Amino acid sequence: MVTEAASRPPHDLPGLDPRFSRVTAVPGSGLDAGLTRDWHYLDTGDELARLGVPVAGTILAVHGNPTWSYYWRELLTQSVQAAEAEAGAGDGSGATAPAWRIIAVDQLDMGFSERTGIHRPLAQRVADLTAFTDALSLDGPVISLGHDWGGVVSLGWAVDHPEQLSGVMLLNTAVHHETGKPIPAPLRLARARGMLAASTVRTPAFLETTLALTSEPLDPTVKDAYRAPYRTAARRGGIGGFVADIPVDAQHESYNELDRIATAVAKIDLPALMLWGPRDPIFSDYYLDDLIERLPHANVHRFERAGHLVAEDVPYAESVLTWLGDNAASLANPGSASPSPREALAAASASADADDSSFVPLWRNLDERADDTTTAVIDMSTRGQRGPQQVSWRQLSDRVSQIAAGLTAIGVTKGQRVSLLVPPGPTLTAVVYACLRIGAIIVVADAGLGVKGLTRAVRGSWPDFIIGEAPGLTAARTLGWPGVRISTAKLPKVSAATLGVSYSLRDLITLGADTPLPAEPRSGDDAAILFTSGSTGPAKGVVYRHGQLSALRDVLARHFDVTADTGLVTGFAPFALLGPALGTRSVTPAMDVSSPRTLTARAVAAAVEASGGSMVFLSPASILNVVATAGDLTAHDRSELERVRTFLSTGAPIGAELLASAATIMPNATPHSPYGMTECLLVTDITLDGIRAAAGGAHTGVCVGKPIGENRIRISALDSDGAATGTPSTEPVVLGEIIVSAPHLKDHYDRLWLTDRAAARETAVDTDDVDAPTAPDVPSARWHRTGDVGHLDELGRLWVEGRLPHVIVTATGPIAPVGAEQDVEGVAAVRRAAVVGVGPHKLRQAVAVVETISPTRKPGLADPELTAAIRASTTLPLVAVLAVPQLPTDIRHNSKIDRTRLSEWAERLLAGGKPTAP
């Protein structure tokens, strides 16, 4: 390798302020003992001094391979800007809040630091960094920050300086690689004999490949800036050195050092932040999962669309500054947090345990009715050829215990994640209760997410085990989903091998025959992660603790008066699964459970007859078909349906007419239409009579009734910018974001720290709020911003008026679309309507887009008569009325119109664009 002195980067690199650039001589250590090495680094210290801003401490940022300190430019710039704003605002008005000095090094042989000509294994690099901070006489608190292999080096420094360290921040990195597991393919290729020097040093291939690992191509000038210190083969020696230093096995010279660091990291009890780009062929979710195990208290945010160079893909600097602000006190005084982050994590689960006395786990009925031979679950669905399957309480209880023991026998432990790719039915029910019983966290994704969404959900939650049927396991195999694979049915050896299936459920039962069950999980332990479709962006994993699931069961039982004799008829999975927990029979009617539209009225009647059920759950899509097939009902069917007392529409609110027509086939049932979301499955409830009573008044939107049980609702008013900034309140007729609190509210989002933060943002209620909890830390004080907008009326009923992103911010203020849509749908010729905005923010104009009863052939302006009728139907000024053959419907929300897409389409058309279909 070649030697070369340190130098300075060019002055005109995009986004890099050359004032931050420094070169300093550092007395070497280890291999460099007795030598002096010149380091190039970026430093905001002088700039903070010039601004007169006090310094809280230092963030020591270490780049990876093959980047350089340029990677951190945005953080340097933004932190100085924030300090400048703070200094400006602080003029004469008291003390200025301290800022963090950022020092971003170029590691030796990298960036513009000295080319040493010496191979530098990991232990040397960790020693180098210490030599550097010693030379700078760096004192005060230090937060380590690293990306890629810089993450390892920064953590090496971190564990070696426990007295100074006050926190750790990591972007796509790894500290541990399981022995025997192959390293990621791109690195294998780069390391192959003969390839190493060629790909990393002689040609810029490795550098170029890395620069292509962003979700959007990097700006060419930025790419060039990354190339700047690596123009010649002589200057790229360090890149090859780093790749050669990846410890592929225990014999590697850096293995022990990596192991030392990995072990010590697991003891760090300081604030930690991980920002991750999962689209990384090298540092995949596998390594994130490993790091979370070592730092379980870390704030973790996975940016679904970001890649390896996460800092180039997402606004990471804002996230870092936010996190510094959130943790300011404890970061400024290393280790001062009381309780410590790890203690706080334990306390959070324990505080949820505090009401353990009243906690009745979901599986309690299975224990108590272990000898009960009456029927617990009936599956009449059309999947099997064997006809209806009946499972008694005793059989279910036995099966749950057997599977629980089997899972334990193969090493499934409390806190591990088990992804369930099993359709609703007795098998799913047994597996769910078995996992819950042993404290394994079930990961349940709605099949409606599609393959792409499912892959995201499964990879994002990184399950340790996957239980599925052949189709699910095939997907797991071909799409490279993680986890040990378990098949529900015994597969032929060849298929099992092909699918990489390790066990069948039958194997588990055999293996677990002598395995005792572990201690029961407690109410504060995580129980489930549910993925359902979001109306914006990728699906989010919603984490529930055991206590919250039990609370859901209890609120359902209390509000709808469910007893052992009730009997549930449902094709809707979440509630079907609650049957055993509620202690009552549940039956899945004859239908294809993955397609609600296949449910007929006769199948409902047969299910009621078979189960003696008096409570029926139907999704909006299945209600349509049940109503359509009501003519086939026999007199006998009708008399069976007379025993139904309660009927629930579970899904998006449906109109009174549809609800009423479903009610005619269940003449003694009270129809209900509850409102909820994945994060809080039951928020409010309204009956058909309630809907009718609410109709015709002055309120706009969909009336979804009053909060159920102890649930509470507040409205955070929208400001003129359309942002929900209002103090949460119960004041009627104020349009704002709907905020909910409930005992069965989700605990948090999985690995989405920023989303969690936003959902719980400023949910503190008014101090004179009569319902405000006296103790802010009681579990029921958890609030959630739903992203829905609406208002409360004088009677405390909630009216939903759409989604926050669909609010139209006009020059006169924000307008929610649903009210005007209802007006427009009142026009005789209109089948469905969406009201969307066009034009710039705060100057949006409302446009109605309609599907007409006699469908139009081409999308375009509605004819003048219809336009006039629609304009007259609503008080909202409509700049245009467009008619389309079909409104685009959000695939993730069967019945919901994709207003975002529609708005973009209308914007193009009304700017004079070609009349295409929306």
Add this chain to the structure above:
Amino acid sequence: MIVLVTGASGFLGRAVAAEAVAAGHDVRTLQRRPSGVDGVTDFLGSITDPENVATAMEGVEGVIHLAAKVSLAGDPHAFHAVNVEGTQLVLAAAEAAGVSRFVQVSSPSVAHAGSALAGVGAEPASPEHARSEYARTKAQAELLALASDSDRMRVVAIRPHLVWGPGDTQLVGRIVDRARRGRLPLLNGGTALIDTTYVDNAASGILAALHRADVAHGKAYVLTNGEPRPVADILAGICLASGVQPPRWSVPAAVGRTAGSLVERVWAVRPGVDEPPMTRFLAEQLSTAHWFDQRDIREALDWSPAVSIDEGLRRLARHER
């Protein structure tokens, strides 16, 4: 206040002069033909004649300058003589006469080229980007006027967009005439959102600019009804109010623009009595969005339009019948 309105024989000029009379001002007008407005003193003459201008300007306190050569194509020199040199003359005479308020009636085309405009404000006038001789010379005139803004004489520029109403021969007249002859195509189905201004609103807004010149001076404002509508809606509304079948046929916008550009060139060489059937400028106006941010003008002038588009169309229909 003694107010001079130039160009008061035109469609908008008459409305402004009448509005000024109704507001209680002592109104004079300056143009070649009698204004036909009750209660005003007509000074007949040309704004390109220094003597005519000086005579009309004697003792005047407020000027509303509308006189201009308005057409979609024609001899560049004629535009320059009236719109630039004429405005220069009027401004100089006003300053000499001690006029304290000056409203320059301009046009949104002074700042906006062919691309779609959605909710924009009044950008600075830009003669170099103008797409017609009219727009270019009006842009120069507006820059001259705003450069004359001073403590002694407060200058405001108002750019009404597509003014229409009963008695309008410019826009309504041409639309109805062409629709009658089947020569009014919709470009791309006529979906582009455009702002228009009912004439009474334009007049009241311009008077408001005169009254609020002390607050609003030194700036240009686009003035519209604040009710953007698809082109086809407006054309259909105007045609129906005038008892004519609205346009039904649509041509792709690109074809319309190319045809317009060709016709424009031919017309420039052999000017006829009528305007060309389609100019490139008009094609752009009718195929891309043109609507504006009205928050600034409404606040600066403490004004809002009193007549909605629907009410305007009803008045147009009553007038045509």
